[in-house]
Amino acid sequence: MDTYTNKQDSDILFSRTVKAGRRVYYVDVKQDRRGGYYVSITESKRVRDGVDGQNPVFEKHKIFLYREDLQKFMEAFAEVAKFTESQPAAASSELPENIVAEEPSPADPDAKDTDFSWEF
Numbered sequence: 218m219d220t221y222t223n224k225q226d227s228d229i230l231f232s233r234t235v236k237a238g239r240r241v242y243y244v245d246v247k248q249d250r251r252g253g254y255y256v257s258i259t260e261s262k263r264v265r266d267g268v269d270g271q272n273p274v275f276e277k278h279k280i281f282l283y284r285e286d287l288q289k290f291m292e293a294f295a296e297v298a299k300f301t302e303s304q305p306a307a308a309s310s311e312l313p314e315n316i317v318a319e320e321p322s323p324a325d326p327d328a329k330d331t332d333f334s335w336e337f
Contacts (some may be wrong), residue, residue: 230254239263286322 229248243259258280265274282290 221290256287258282 229245233244235242240262245257260278262276264276268272
């Protein structure tokens, strides 16, 4: 009998959720079978609303980042974020049809300036 036990989402050690329109991002810290920590980033996008008693349909994408890769990833992410923030914002008319420009609501407690700097 295999002694491997399938890890479930209940094995999340630390988590943050980012809600962005029809997308939700889950940033979780998990532990592998050998005790190593890694970050799991999941994008969950609603691709079809639930109608007529049917459940909504979600599309999910995951990326796993292991501890030894985090510093390089964070540096690259910070550079990309800085570049993106330095570019002029696209007008809604310039966005592809399937992209909706959303502004954070001032009443939203999670709406705040984003600081893309990290220290390790």
